[in-house]
Amino acid sequence: MTVTVSVENLSVVYDDFRALDAASVQVEAGESFGLVGESGSGKSTLLRAIAGLAPVSEGAIRVQGRELHGARRDKAFYRAVQMVFQDPYGSLHPRQTVDRQLVEPLAIHGIGDGERRILKALDEVGLGSGFRFRYPHQLSGGQRQRVAIARALILEPSILLLDEPTSALDASVQAEVLNLLEQVRRDRKLTFLMVSHDLGVVTHMCERLAVMQGGRVVERLTSADLVAGRIAEDYTRNLMVASKGFRRKSA
Amino acid sequence: MSALLTVEDLRVRFPTRTGVVEAVRGVSFTLGRERLGIVGESGSGKSQTGRAIMGLTPPHADASAKQLAFDGIDLISAPPKLRRDLRGKRIAMILQDPKYSLNPVMSIGRQIVETLRRHERVSRAEARERALDMLAAVQIRDPARVFDLYPHEVSGGMGQRAMIAMMLVAGPELLIADEPTSALDVTVQLEVLSILDKLVAERGMGLIFVSHDLRLVSSFCDRVLVMYAGRIVEEIAASELANARHPYTQGLLNCMPVIGADRHPLPVLDRKPEWAL
Numbered sequence A: 001m002t003v004t005v006s007v008e009n010l011s012v013v014y015d016d017f018r019a020l021d022a023a024s025v026q027v028e029a030g031e032s033f034g035l036v037g038e039s040g041s042g043k044s045t046l047l048r049a050i051a052g053l054a055p056v057s058e059g060a061i062r063v064q065g066r067e068l069h070g071a072r073r074d075k076a077f078y079r080a081v082q083m084v085f086q087d088p089y090g091s092l093h094p095r096q097t098v099d100r101q102l103v104e105p106l107a108i109h110g111i112g113d114g115e116r117r118i119l120k121a122l123d124e125v126g127l128g129s130g131f132r133f134r135y136p137h138q139l140s141g142g143q144r145q146r147v148a149i150a151r152a153l154i155l156e157p158s159i160l161l162l163d164e165p166t167s168a169l170d171a172s173v174q175a176e177v178l179n180l181l182e183q184v185r186r187d188r189k190l191t192f193l194m195v196s197h198d199l200g201v202v203t204h205m206c207e208r209l210a211v212m213q214g215g216r217v218v219e220r221l222t223s224a225d226l227v228a229g230r231i232a233e234d235y236t237r238n239l240m241v242a243s244k245g246f247r248r249k250s251a
Numbered sequence B: 001m002s003a004l005l006t007v008e009d010l011r012v013r014f015p016t017r018t019g020v021v022e023a024v025r026g027v028s029f030t031l032g033r034e035r036l037g038i039v040g041e042s043g044s045g046k047s048q049t050g051r052a053i054m055g056l057t058p059p060h061a062d063a064s065a066k067q068l069a070f071d072g073i074d075l076i077s078a079p080p081k082l083r084r085d086l087r088g089k090r091i092a093m094i095l096q097d098p099k100y101s102l103n104p105v106m107s108i109g110r111q112i113v114e115t116l117r118r119h120e121r122v123s124r125a126e127a128r129e130r131a132l133d134m135l136a137a138v139q140i141r142d143p144a145r146v147f148d149l150y151p152h153e154v155s156g157g158m159g160q161r162a163m164i165a166m167m168l169v170a171g172p173e174l175l176i177a178d179e180p181t182s183a184l185d186v187t188v189q190l191e192v193l194s195i196l197d198k199l200v201a202e203r204g205m206g207l208i209f210v211s212h213d214l215r216l217v218s219s220f221c222d223r224v225l226v227m228y229a230g231r232i233v234e235e236i237a238a239s240e241l242a243n244a245r246h247p248y249t250q251g252l253l254n255c256m257p258v259i260g261a262d263r264h265p266l267p268v269l270d271r272k273p274e275w276a277l
């Protein structure tokens, strides 16, 4: 197996706060790798660092064998790697229609056949053509997230960085989007690095995962281990317990 | 149970270039001092229902109702000033997109302090103390650091909790929480829910809890409304959710990925046009 995304001893520091503290993750070509962990533990920061959006102070990032330096990412990088952000409102341009946001990446990369690709992308994420000329504020939260996913898929990248891609979606649309993601991964041999706080989603989508806490990777395990309770860290075990739902402390 | 909120035949319409979008089409319910869940398909009108109760429907849209009353106050005929005063103080809403709803050019702490001082006469020092306490209460690990951060400098879950802190700091009697914990890891999620739970149990707050997480809603809420295409298609006791009758609700339960179940692809809904009638 070849490692396609390699993050080694990566640190990201803001002022004097360590958002990532020597974190390492190796993702093999064609696999789907999950990141779970506490809020604020650095999951988004890790994805953003790969995309050149976080200030790396130490460590190395390698994507498809190329070492990436600083924050610059070239066109070839974005052709190969696309990211779906946790906060779709922030990642969509507020004054551009859905259509414009889908046309733009195609134009930047000089890809023709726009009309067909746009209709296909919208259809894949379950948005009819009625949504094509709307602005982000005219969409519900889940509809915005689906536009963000359509935009990431339209360039047919080989690696997708997915930050909570379905946490804004109801279960029925979530199932459709997860099925779509699995299907494109199979058809196009994609690699996923996926953040989710929903262990049901992570174990469904990913073969292996890393658990993060305080900027560090505290445990690496397979989904099968997690499901079977073969867990080393207390924190991971707490996550499993909490996944069972809310329990009112009886008075 | 005395009704804290009465909603009768609520409708929200948006004129667009391609015709009128009917986002909410005749929603009616009453809320006591309880936990009412609203679940439903993406785009079914959950957020627009909450916004209309708050008086936050966009100006170019049209919201109407036969009745919309909060604690005996008729919100339809209430002057704008009264609605503004109610908002944030007695009625609060945690919006779905925290980063978008927070002011991007003001620090998190200052936003909480200003919300508090708008509704209560407290000194700056006291407001700061209470804001820090509130951040700690929503499980922010390092309140003093986060107090001074701007919205783009916090993680998704921290932004969401900052929004919750801001909405709870003035002690509302009715809280509309729109996907309040969707970005939180499960352990923090439960802590935040127990804060909301306490406010309902001990202070008699009314809570509308919009969520797509059926597992949470069925374990946390008392009653659940299920929305589809702008309408309520089913109302059910939360503990009975597993026995839902409407095919949309049943379908929802069936398409969740479950830890340990190996179902590829996941079952999806076969939406019937008649559900949207």
Ligand SMILES: Nc1ncnc2c1ncn2[C@@H]1O[C@H](COP(=O)(O)OP(=O)(O)OP(=O)(O)O)[C@@H](O)[C@H]1O
Binding pocket: A014, A017, A018, A019, A037, A038, A039, A040, A041, A042, A043, A044, A045, A046, A086, B149, B152, B153, B154, B155, B156, B157, B158, B183, B184, B185
């Ligand atoms: N621009 C910034 N300035 C200062 N601190 C930052 C900045 N960006 C991120 N951080 C900090 O880095 C930490 C990690 O944030 P990150 O967004 O990676 O968390 P996360 O694991 O994705 O959490 P969540 O599950 O809540 O989304 C947080 O404490 C956050 O406040």
Ligand SMILES: Nc1ncnc2c1ncn2[C@@H]1O[C@H](COP(=O)(O)OP(=O)(O)OP(=O)(O)O)[C@@H](O)[C@H]1O
Binding pocket: A137, A138, A139, A140, A141, A142, A143, A168, A169, A170, B014, B015, B016, B021, B022, B023, B040, B041, B042, B043, B044, B045, B046, B047, B048, B049, B058, B096
């Ligand atoms: N400004 C607008 N113009 C036109 N349509 C709008 C506008 N705002 C919202 N809508 C539409 O109203 C419908 C209801 O939106 P709402 O935000 O209430 O959905 P929701 O149930 O909260 O969905 P989600 O779970 O995805 O957040 C959606 O189909 C949306 O596209």
Ligand SMILES: [Mg+2]
Binding pocket: A043, A044, A045, A086, A163, B155, B156, B157
């Ligand atoms: Mg994050």
Ligand SMILES: [Mg+2]
Binding pocket: A140, A141, A142, B046, B047, B048, B096, B178
């Ligand atoms: Mg919504």
